[in-house]
Amino acid sequence: MAVQYGTEDEGDDSMLHAPSDTEYPLLDRVKSTYTSLPTYQLPKGEDRHYQQQYADMYFARLAQIKPAVEQIASEAWADFGIAGEKALRKDRVLDVRQGELCWVIGTVYMEMPLKPNVLEDIGKEHWIAAPPPRVKYDSGMANGDSEHGAHAGGGKGLSGAQIMLEDESGRLRLTGSYLEGGLLVTGAIVAVVGTENADGDFEVLEIRVPDLPRQPPRWETEDGDAAVNGKSASQKRSKAGKVAIVSGLGMSGDEGDTLSLDMLMEYLLGESAEPGSQEDASAISRLIIAGNSLSHGSPIPSREEMAAVAKKVGRKTYGYDSSSYNKAPTDRLDQWLASLLPSMPITLLPGEQDPTSTSLPQQPIHAAMFPHSRAYMNAPAANEGAGWFDSTTNPAECSVDGWRLLATGGQPVDDVYKYLPDCEERLEMMEAMLRWRLTAPTAPDTLWCYPFQDGDQFVLKECPHVYIVGNQPKFETVVIEGPVGQQVRLVAVPKFKDTGELVLLDCETLVPEVVKFEVFEEG
Structure with missing residues (x-):
């Protein structure tokens, strides 16, 4: 089968024609600094x-961020008080006393039942059947549904999650409804104001973070x-x-x-x-x-x-x-x-x-x-x-x-x-x-x-x-x-x-x- 590409009688619709004289602009890519x-x-x-211990990293983090948190908390809670009692500044978490309104700075630590631990590693080493994938650390459900879990705050919930504040002196367990609406994870440096209750837990009234x-x-x-x-x-x-x-x-x-x-x-x-x-x-x-x-x-x-x-x-x-x-x-x-x-x-x-x-x-x-x-x-x-x-x-x-x-x-x-x-x-x-x-x-x-x-x-x-x-x-x-x-x-x-x-x-x-x-x- 022969294919005829065009003749002189076909006019401008011919597929065979001279090269175009149209000049297309050349595009240069924008440079960046x-x-x-x-x-x-x-x-x-x-x-x-x-060879370093990871505890040194936590102490270094606290020392780096603590001045910024202290400045923000001091400005925010300078006149904070309840029933005529003014909130006092405590240098260490172990200085907190029961019934005393105060504020303190430390590192958040969250104890959650499904967080990775050394026992899990040992189980894998001996080829024990692994648990389902953990989408959330506080929930026992593999798909991440937190229906049976605790809120991010609230001290200890149905899943056993606990929030603590620690520094070089020790740990203080946090509780209170204020924690339920905030975002807290292990490692965050925060200041909390409140009072220690009869159970030894710190009732949190407000939290301050270092901010930008x-x-x-x-x-x-x-x-x-x-x-x-x-x-x-x-x-x-x-x-x-x-x-x-x-x-x-x-x-x-x-x-x-x-x-x-x-x-x-x-x-x-x-x-x-x-x-x-x-x-x-x-x-x-x-x-x-x-x-x-x-x-x-x-x-x-x-x-x-x-x-x-x-x-x-x-x-x-x-x-x-x-x-x-x-x-x-x-x-x-x-x-x-x-x-x-x-x-x-x-x-x-x-x-x-x-x-x-x-x-x-x-x-x-x-x-x-x-x-x-x-x-x-x-x-x-x-x-x-x-x-x-x-x-x-x-x-x-x-x-x-x-x-x-x-x-x-x-x-x-x-x-x-x-x-x-x-x-x-x-x-x-x-x-x-x-x-x-x-x-x-x-x-x-x-x-x-x-x-x-x-x-x-x-x-x-x-x-x-x-x-x-x-x-x-x-x-x-x-x-x-x-x-x-x-x-x-x-x-x-x-x-x-x-x-x-x-x-x-x-x-x-x-x-x-x-x-x-x-x-x-x-x-």
């Missing part, structure tokens, strides 16, 4: 050791560096860009797991959609990946996974088993990043499922995992700041276009969620963590972390402008305000593998928007 902050970098080599710390003005980090170098401090641009934020890519290496990731890559590169969407994509100045880029890349497999491998190969294995290693997910991630990096800079945070340390703060994924992408990284001994490809810590702090950003892979919020039987709002938990000035309040109680001794690195020293938490159930955002005018944009980023959602944050207004990628399957 980026500074990676080493807030959560751990010591290297011999300087990193694990000082918030640096925009461009303070860049202005400081410019001033040191004797240059102009002006860093503002005429055109503001956008930061793309995604989490939970969950790359498994399976062939059927690539379509949505390819759509995301083509959108970021401006290779899809109409010219208007391509112009929008050119405004994206940086991509931030907030944890769980891989589906199963954790360096420490669970005992259940090890048992499955042992059953498959017919022998019991201990530790690393080379036969179970699958390099396809890391290769896929490396190639995906290498396709994006010539066009845009990337900041990569590790997550719970990624191949790095499991304890917080997780250190950067090693450059050896990225044979194609590591050319865009700075050399290990370089001191000129972050490279075009910044493999950073989790949590991580950075400055983007003058704004201070704090980002995590989601583990601290997920762990706080387990302490709160009646709370499902992730934004409330994120706000509470900022007001506690702690990025990981439940570490080291129920969240693995490095045993800091000189000071707790999870204590917020400066308030961010944007707080990003990855791998959350859904996209949510809100702006909260502090006591002296601080404003923080909270952004909960969902898992891309489950929702196909990418968050774009405007670097001028800090207003986020969502771009959704969907793959339709024929019925």
Whole structure:
């Protein structure tokens, strides 16, 4: 069968014609000013050791935050009194006396029946049947239903949950209806006012928290560096860009797991959609990946996974088993990043499922995992700041276009969620963590972390402008305000593998928007 493409008599509708003289505009990607902050970098080599006791970390945390709590509580309760009795300040929890109205500062400790403990680890070691997954620490129901659990406060409820306040002198059990409406977890530093009852419990009338710390003005980090170098401090641009934020890519290496990731890559590169969407994509100045880029890349497999491998190969294995290693997910991630990096800079945070340390703060994924992408990284001994490809810590702090950003892979919020039987709002938990000035309040109680001794690195020293938490159930955002005018944009980023959602944050207004990628399957 012959195909005739066109003749001179067919006019303008011919498919065969001379090249067009139309000139299409070239789009340049908006540039961003980026500074990676080493807030959560751990010591290297011999300087990193694990001989410290975790109790030292709690004492250091209390010493760091106590002055801020004391100042707020002193101002709030300066004239507080009942029936002519004025509330007195107590230096230690053991100085509290029965029937005396007073206030005291300490660290919250929550005793909950389903919290992880050493007996559970022993049970797993001997292959005793494991309990159902624990969505909440205070409920015996695996699905997280707190119908039979106690409130977050109230001393001791049906589930046996108890709230205590402790310092270097001892512990004091808290009770009272005021606790039922608040958010409290182990590790938070608070001040409580009330009186000790006949049972020896402290009846709480009110609680004060440290609240948001000082918030640096925009461009303070860049202005400081410019001033040191004797240059102009002006860093503002005429055109503001956008930061793309995604989490939970969950790359498994399976062939059927690539379509949505390819759509995301083509959108970021401006290779899809109409010219208007391509112009929008050119405004994206940086991509931030907030944890769980891989589906199963954790360096420490669970005992259940090890048992499955042992059953498959017919022998019991201990530790690393080379036969179970699958390099396809890391290769896929490396190639995906290498396709994006010539066009845009990337900041990569590790997550719970990624191949790095499991304890917080997780250190950067090693450059050896990225044979194609590591050319865009700075050399290990370089001191000129972050490279075009910044493999950073989790949590991580950075400055983007003058704004201070704090980002995590989601583990601290997920762990706080387990302490709160009646709370499902992730934004409330994120706000509470900022007001506690702690990025990981439940570490080291129920969240693995490095045993800091000189000071707790999870204590917020400066308030961010944007707080990003990855791998959350859904996209949510809100702006909260502090006591002296601080404003923080909270952004909960969902898992891309489950929702196909990418968050774009405007670097001028800090207003986020969502771009959704969907793959339709024929019925």
